[in-house]
Amino acid sequence: MRVLVLGGTSFIGRRVVERLHERGDQVAVAHRGKTEPAHWVPALHIHADRQNFRSRASQIHAFGAEAVVDSNALTGADVDAVTGVLPDVPTVVLSSQDVYQAITALRAGRCDASVPLDESGELRRDRYPYRGRGYDGVPDDYEKLDVEERWLPRGAAVLRLPMVYGPHDDQQREDPILRRILSGSTAIPVGEGTLLWTRxxxxxxxxxxxxxxxxRAAxxxxxxxxxxxxxxxxxxxQHILDAAGSSAELVTVPDSAVPADLSISKAHPxxxxxxxxxxxxxxxxxAGDPATRVKESVGWHLEQAHQSSWSPDQQSTDEAALASG
Known part of the structure; x- marks a missing residue:
């Protein structure tokens, strides 16, 4: 099969491309050219910013895609920029479980939704959740609801993703624990850590x-x-610690003392x-077995870690948190 992947050179899109190649598909990757893995799987690279996507229409059409994967549509404009150029073929779109009202409630410190959240769950009442927050790589008009509302009527399969971890994770979700392990910490200050967050x-x-x-069932x-x-x-x-072979202890401290990078371990309704x-x-x-998957992910991240990015200020914050307990 000939598959066109929009994005596809970092983290999730990258692994999708590798999986497609492993099973013998021909892959074209349309991306900005800012990240292009060295010594990677063979694929046709089409360098195209979404806003200038029409300038690559001839290359897109010449590839003759039989399926499309949109791995990095963050805004409604991202979808509008490509839908007039892409072929009318089966399409899979990566969305997020941040479309649910539950994410707003989590951030506000209240409970709005029963769990588990199924696909009929209430969607967010607010729009543009990261506007004005200045998160690196996240545009002010980021909105997966806008992305879904454009793709679903076109018959795309929309996959709502949870917290995703593993090799090449650009958000480094295991890093708060791994950095402390690499720095030699023997005690890590955390909250009660009862939050259930699908991964x-x-x-x-x-x-x-x-x-x-x-x-095509979705x-x-x-x-x-x-x-x-x-x-x-x-x-x-604890699974991360075990996978890393660390004897460091998770020490419960008051929520007010929990370091910012471990804030998801606080009490959340x-x-x-x-x-x-x-x-x-x-x-x-x-999905695979969580314990096995965490072990695989931690192993990869530790192989890539040449040194800890831990700073004296961070160590002081941890020591103060542990003293408060």
Missing amino acids: AHVDDVARAVLAAIDT DGRAVNIGEERVFPIRSWY QHLLASVRLASDLLDWT
Whole structure:
């Protein structure tokens, strides 16, 4: 099969491209050219910013894609810029479980939604959740609801992703624990850590994308992706420590003292636990064992770590937090 991937050179898109190549598909990757992995799988690279996508229309058409994966549409404008150029073929779009009202409740410190969240759950009442926050790489008009509202009527399969971890994770979700391990910390200050937040390994997400391409059963629908077995945040931290072979202890401190990079271990009245039953039923897909996946991910990240980025100020913050307990 000939598959065109929009984005596709970092983290989730990168793993999707690798999976497609492994099974023998021909892949074209349309991206800005800012990140291009060295010694990577063979693929046709089409350098195209979304806002100038029409300038590459002849290359897009010449490739003759039989399926499209949109791995990095962040805004409604991102979709508008490409839909008039892309071929009318089965399309899989990566969205986020931040479309649910539960994410707003989590950030506000209240509970608005029962869990597990299924695909009929209440969507966010507010729009543009990161506007004005200045997050690196996140535009002010970031809005996966806008992305879904444009793609779903076109028959695309929309995969709502949870917290995704694994090799090449640009958000470095395991880093708060791993940096402390590498710095030699023996005690890590955390909150009660009871939050349930669905996660998924990047390779399992890539497998879900391929399943959506192959089965077509999710066309025109939004489907939650994630691990069926979800451990609380504190247990996840412990799994990271165990996978790294660390004897460091997680020490409970008051929420007011929890370091900022460990804030998800504080007490939160709203959980982000998603039901993935529809993905199992429609796509015949299930995620791998969480403990095994964490071990794989931690192993990869430790192999890449040449030194700790831990600073004296961070160490002082931890020491003050531990003293407060």
